Amino acid sequence: MDFLVLFLFYLALVLIGVVMICICSKTHYLKGLVRGAAQIISYIIPECLQRAVLKLLHYLFHTRNHTFILLHLVLQGMVYSEYTCEVFGYCRELEFPLHYLLLPYLLLIVNLVFFTLSCVSNPGTITKANELSFLQVYEFDEVMFSKNMKCSTCNLRKPARSKHCSVCNRCVHRFDHHCVWVNNCIGAWNARYFLLYLLTLTASAGTMAVVSTVFLVQLVVLSDLYLETYVDDLGHFQVVDIVFLIQYLFVTFPRIVFMLGFVVMLSLLLGGYLCFALYLAATNQTTNEWYRGDRAWCQHCPHAARPPSAEPQVYRNIHSHGLWSNLREIFLPATAHYERKKN
Numbered sequence: 001m002d003f004l005v006l007f008l009f010y011l012a013l014v015l016i017g018v019v020m021i022c023i024c025s026k027t028h029y030l031k032g033l034v035r036g037a038a039q040i041i042s043y044i045i046p047e048c049l050q051r052a053v054l055k056l057l058h059y060l061f062h063t064r065n066h067t068f069i070l071l072h073l074v075l076q077g078m079v080y081s082e083y084t085c086e087v088f089g090y091c092r093e094l095e096f097p098l099h100y101l102l103l104p105y106l107l108l109i110v111n112l113v114f115f116t117l118s119c120v121s122n123p124g125t126i127t128k129a130n131e132l133s134f135l136q137v138y139e140f141d142e143v144m145f146s147k148n149m150k151c152s153t154c155n156l157r158k159p160a161r162s163k164h165c166s167v168c169n170r171c172v173h174r175f176d177h178h179c180v181w182v183n184n185c186i187g188a189w190n191a192r193y194f195l196l197y198l199l200t201l202t203a204s205a206g207t208m209a210v211v212s213t214v215f216l217v218q219l220v221v222l223s224d225l226y227l228e229t230y231v232d233d234l235g236h237f238q239v240v241d242i243v244f245l246i247q248y249l250f251v252t253f254p255r256i257v258f259m260l261g262f263v264v265m266l267s268l269l270l271g272g273y274l275c276f277a278l279y280l281a282a283t284n285q286t287t288n289e290w291y292r293g294d295r296a297w298c299q300h301c302p303h304a305a306r307p308p309s310a311e312p313q314v315y316r317n318i319h320s321h322g323l324w325s326n327l328r329e330i331f332l333p334a335t336a337h338y339e340r341k342k343n
């Protein structure tokens, strides 16, 4: 009982933490919280250790490196090995349909294809050669993107919806975000690969969660476990309940139950992020614009410092032209054709 409560408490804490970060990252509270925490930590931890941690964080999140790609492949490899070594074999013994059990492998292959494409494809790097063609793609809204803006680092004119990625040190057309998991920017030309990668990753985690759950439920039903009784701490006979069953399964199949917990949590987190990415795709917004658009709107808030005389600049999305048109823009980016023809 204690273990299960502790585990669920831990799971809830992780999920609440992630949700809080998602909500608070758009406000000043998180920044204040982080600054406060950093100040407290700086008193406790020696300076050399602080420097080492900062250096490591800088390397992980502000330089291009393959750490997260490796971590991604290791985690995926571990989950699939567990599935292959235990779940697949047990499910075959229980005569699960083969196509049902092979579905996670099919999703894995498709996922790895889109993962590789997201990692290696050009997100839409702006160069001297393609600068002019990119400038013609999107209208300037004069709130978030104004004409005649230049990137001081690349020394190029900034097309509407583009942004300089400080990690990759380049300007990217229709910049969405820099993803550490694929070690690449997500922009106009690879947003489609990234979306399909996210979709197949969520689907493979979800499928694996369903197969493992069905297997465990089937096991309990076939062995009539739920009809059994057990002796509790006080020596009384008790009818098996759901808490006892979960603990029993954890002790009997620790790796499978642990993997199930992991893929369930992953499915929830990825599912949430996928919904957000689909919402952005359907409304023709990038993560960068969504974040900045909300801040433009937030200039009405009393927290934001602005001269009292200044007119509040309200950002309005001028790029959305209906669901299908928005999706077509992601899956058939206009300038990609232009580049291909030129090549």
Ligand SMILES: [Zn+2]
Binding pocket: 151, 152, 153, 154, 155, 163, 164, 165, 169, 170, 171
């Ligand atoms: Zn730049």
Ligand SMILES: [Zn+2]
Binding pocket: 165, 166, 167, 168, 169, 177, 178, 179, 184, 185, 186
């Ligand atoms: Zn980047």
